[in-house]
Amino acid sequence: MKTVYLLALVLTLGTLAPAQDSPLSTSTMRQELESVARVGSVMVDGDICQKIVTPLAKEYMFKVDPRDEYLAGDNYDVDDVAFNTTKKTLTRLSHLTSFPSDVNLWMPIDGHPGKIQMVIRNKNEMSQFWRWGDLYQDMIPPMETVLKTGQRVTVMDRPGWISVLAPVYNSLGDIVGLIEAVSRAKMDAHENVK
Amino acid sequence: MRRNHWQTFFLFFLLFPGSCYAAATLEALPEFLRPDPFGGIVSADQGGAQLRSSLIDAHHRVALKGWRGGYVSFQLVVKSPAPAAYSLDVSLTDPGHKIQTDLFREWFHFTRSDKHYYPDALVPVRGPYSSHLPEPDNKIAQQTAQAFWVDVYIPPEAKPGVFSGKAQLRYGASRVAVPIQLTVLDRVIPPEDIVTIDHNSYGSSFLAEQYEKAYNSYSGNWFESDQFFHLIHAYHQIFYEHRGIMHQLGYGHSGKVGPEFAPVLGGSGRTRHIVDWTLFDRHYGPLFDGSAFASSRRGPRPIPFVYLPINPEWPASYEFWGEPGYEAEFVNVLSEMERHFREKGWTHTDFEVFFNHKKRYMGFPWDGDEVRFPKDINYFLEYGRLMRKALPQNSPVHFVMRADVSWDMEQEFKLLKGVVTVWCCGGGILSFYRDAPKTLRDRGDVVWYYGGPPTVKENAAAITEFPLRAWLWGVNGYVHWLTVSPGNDPWFDFDGGGTVLVYSGERFGLTEPIPSIRLKIQRNCLQDIAVLDSFKSQKPVESLRSEAAHRFNNSVLDDWWNPRPALADIPSDQWQGSAIDAAMEHTNKALSHPGVSAWYNVHQYVLQLAGGGK
Numbered sequence: 097m098k099t100v101y102l103l104a105l106v107l108t109l110g111t112l113a114p115a116q117d118s119p120l121s122t123s124t125m126r127q128e129l130e131s132v133a134r135v136g137s138v139m140v141d142g143d144i145c146q147k148i149v150t151p152l153a154k155e156y157m158f159k160v161d162p163r164d165e166y167l168a169g170d171n172y173d174v175d176d177v178a179f180n181t182t183k184k185t186l187t188r189l190s191h192l193t194s195f196p197s198d199v200n201l202w203m204p205i206d207g208h209p210g211k212i213q214m215v216i217r218n219k220n221e222m223s224q225f226w227r228w229g230d231l232y233q234d235m236i237p238p239m240e241t242v243l244k245t246g247q248r249v250t251v252m253d254r255p256g257w258i259s260v261l262a263p264v265y266n267s268l269g270d271i272v273g274l275i276e277a278v279s280r281a282k283m284d285a286h287e288n289v290k
Numbered sequence: 291m292r293r294n295h296w297q298t299f300f301l302f303f304l305l306f307p308g309s310c311y312a313a314a315t316l317e318a319l320p321e322f323l324r325p326d327p328f329g330g331i332v333s334a335d336q337g338g339a340q341l342r343s344s345l346i347d348a349h350h351r352v353a354l355k356g357w358r359g360g361y362v363s364f365q366l367v368v369k370s371p372a373p374a375a376y377s378l379d380v381s382l383t384d385p386g387h388k389i390q391t392d393l394f395r396e397w398f399h400f401t402r403s404d405k406h407y408y409p410d411a412l413v414p415v416r417g418p419y420s421s422h423l424p425e426p427d428n429k430i431a432q433q434t435a436q437a438f439w440v441d442v443y444i445p446p447e448a449k450p451g452v453f454s455g456k457a458q459l460r461y462g463a464s465r466v467a468v469p470i471q472l473t474v475l476d477r478v479i480p481p482e483d484i485v486t487i488d489h490n491s492y493g494s495s496f497l498a499e500q501y502e503k504a505y506n507s508y509s510g511n512w513f514e515s516d517q518f519f520h521l522i523h524a525y526h527q528i529f530y531e532h533r534g535i536m537h538q539l540g541y542g543h544s545g546k547v548g549p550e551f552a553p554v555l556g557g558s559g560r561t562r563h564i565v566d567w568t569l570f571d572r573h574y575g576p577l578f579d580g581s582a583f584a585s586s587r588r589g590p591r592p593i594p595f596v597y598l599p600i601n602p603e604w605p606a607s608y609e610f611w612g613e614p615g616y617e618a619e620f621v622n623v624l625s626e627m628e629r630h631f632r633e634k635g636w637t638h639t640d641f642e643v644f645f646n647h648k649k650r651y652m653g654f655p656w657d658g659d660e661v662r663f664p665k666d667i668n669y670f671l672e673y674g675r676l677m678r679k680a681l682p683q684n685s686p687v688h689f690v691m692r693a694d695v696s697w698d699m700e701q702e703f704k705l706l707k708g709v710v711t712v713w714c715c716g717g718g719i720l721s722f723y724r725d726a727p728k729t730l731r732d733r734g735d736v737v738w739y740y741g742g743p744p745t746v747k748e749n750a751a752a753i754t755e756f757p758l759r760a761w762l763w764g765v766n767g768y769v770h771w772l773t774v775s776p777g778n779d780p781w782f783d784f785d786g787g788g789t790v791l792v793y794s795g796e797r798f799g800l801t802e803p804i805p806s807i808r809l810k811i812q813r814n815c816l817q818d819i820a821v822l823d824s825f826k827s828q829k830p831v832e833s834l835r836s837e838a839a840h841r842f843n844n845s846v847l848d849d850w851w852n853p854r855p856a857l858a859d860i861p862s863d864q865w866q867g868s869a870i871d872a873a874m875e876h877t878n879k880a881l882s883h884p885g886v887s888a889w890y891n892v893h894q895y896v897l898q899l900a901g902g903g904k
Contacts, residue, residue: 164867166867169648179655219545221542286493286513288543289542290539
């Protein structure tokens with residue numbers, strides 16, 4: 097029993113151990129990311145976010161044509177003014193941490209409960225949840241919690257990764273999306289360089 | 291000592307009991323008939339059975355004929371109905387000691403999808419090569435045949451004439467010899483590429499994955515080691531040696547740049563500048579001055595093209611897009627790059643500002659790769675303006691903007707005239723615009739088209755269609771979009787190789803990549819095209835093209851183009867993939883699938899033109 101306990105303790109400490117590339121402890125990183133997420137909830141404009149993905153992109157997002165495997169992707173389009181405005185805010189939010197981080201935007205998809213899409217990624221190309229190349233994916237429970245309750249949720253499911261999810265509101269007070277403030281203890285300089 | 295010999299013999303007998311009675315044979319095959327491990331020919335190549343006799347002359351010799359400055363190739367197959375130890379050697383007698391012979395063991399890849407074996411990866415071996423059947427590491431039960439690829443290199447300074455040699459198989463006390471006669475023709479293959487064949491790749495992480503032992507055994511940061519940079523250069527070398535070039539994209543769809551692809555930046559806004567060139571120079575210096583190719587048979591030569599790390603997030607921060615800070619950061623850093631390259635004398639390479647991102651990957655709001663929505667063209671215009679501002683007009687350093695185009699290419703050819711000068715075009719859509727290659731090349735632009743390598747399941751000549759099409763179309767080259775990705779297990783559970791033309795040599799104790807049969811066949815085809823094209827001073831190029839197309843697949847030049855479809859008159863963001871397919875109906879119907887002997891027939895035509903035909 098003692099062995100099991102010690103093993104569990106070692107594994108837990110291993111996950112929380114100071115980052116190899118970052119002099120900061122995981123708890124400090126978590127604290128900073130939570131702070132970014134809190135500020136981001138206030139700063140990211142949900143009305144603008146709702147204008148990013150165009151009606152054409154939404155129309156095609158779930159269409160499948162056996163003769164045209166790229167149909168949805170080929171019709172994916174965004175409003176570049178809304179995209180750029182929001183991306184600039186997300187980038188500046190990421191500067192609030194004392195270590196490399198990204199702040200990504202995720203949004204649910206009208207008419208498709210249980211699905212969610214990454215809408216904006218950033219320059220470190222980090223996310224604990226994005227499946228590379230997917231236009232949309234299944235909603236994960238912590239995201240659902242954020243969208244339903246407005247609570248911030250911290251996720252550390254993948255070893256070494258910390259994501260803090262926080263709601264994005266529009267002018268009606270509706271939660272229209274969420275941001276993922278994310279970093280990892282050990283940066284991989286070559287991941288996603290493709 | 292004598293006792294040891296007896297022990298060895300006894301052990302050998304126990305391990306290979308059949309070796310005492312099995313009659314091993316040695317067969318020579320032309321390059322387009324790929325053997326299987328059971329003594330047959332892979333089904334995709336069986337249609338070319340008549341080629342068997344093409345390699346053998348009336349005196350039962352392997353009869354080779356080649357121009358100087360290039361290679362001739364054939365295959366040898368060791369067959370034994372029972373397990374047997376053997377050794378194989380190939381030799382050619384050249385009093386001038388110029389001609390060189392390279393021997394490769396062919397690896398048989400098992401493809402799960404059709405449960406067949408195909409030879410493709412070529413493991414360099416030294417003759418005499420000793421092994422036994424079944425080949426232990428290939429692990430094929432009941433294997434009765436082992437194939438070898440033979441490259442004979444004839445340097446430009448070799449003396450024309452006839453040379454003799456032989457391939458010799460030894461098994462037990464027996465010997466089987468196949469005589470070889472090589473005729474070296476007077477002509478020298480033009481060293482310059484007539485069509486540029488590019489082998490594209492993404493990032494460097496594939497190297498750590500495919501050279502896992504080297505990566506794991508290195509104590510420091512492997513991505514900064516000499517071993518790592520040596521490996522990158524080795525990839526460039528292998529493609530160059532096979533008359534190709536290589537591109538390695540150094541950034542992701544959201545702008546993350548791999549450290550070895552870009553100098554280190556410091557500062558922000560007006561203070562942004564380059565603070566460290568170390569990794570960049572270690573990576574690219576030997577490629578830009580050509581010294582990476584010092585030991586190549588083709589001689590040292592700077593790489594002709596390279597991707598720069600420039601993307602919407604580098605060197606300027608995208609958070610400043612549209613603001614004075616973006617312009618300041620972009621212009622300052624690009625100016626510094628130009629100055630650095632000029633000071634280093636790197637003036638023989640085209641430095642490509644190339645945007646690979648697609649908005650579907652959520653990094654940026656416009657498509658850099660394959661613009662579909664015409665509004666995105668404005669971003670290219672803005673980058674063109676920034677480049678003009680950053681670069682001196684009379685710089686000897688060649689910065690170019692490259693665009694990979696498909697749907698909207700016709701509009702981009704017009705609207706981005708003078709901005710984009712290197713065009714990489716989707717082949718299907720380019721086939722609608724027959725006048726485009728000439729129009730673009732007349733104004734000094736470079737035009738390539740792109741696609742992917744054929745899998746090993748297609749016939750051996752399939753890969754020759756791409757260079758031929760480029761030459762028939764009058765474009766500058768062709769891009770294989772991915773050529774270094776062999777799948778999870780290329781050795782025993784192969785995906786067919788649609789994204790690989792070179793393999794990691796680590797499995798065989800090598801620290802470098804190894805070639806493939808497809809790469810060799812492509813190289814030999816490129817040699818022929820270089821010779822064929824050299825006859826345009828004597829014959830109209832259209833007649834050369836017509837005859838080559840006829841010999842290849844009984845086609846006429848019109849068969850290689852589609853009429854401009856009505857589709858071309860509607861905005862490209864309204865095009866649908868199925869309509870594009872329909873617009874390519876003409877070529878799909880008119881171009882019969884090239885048979886196994888397609889390129890052999892073209893080669894005979896070139897030999898005939900050069901006065902070396904049968």
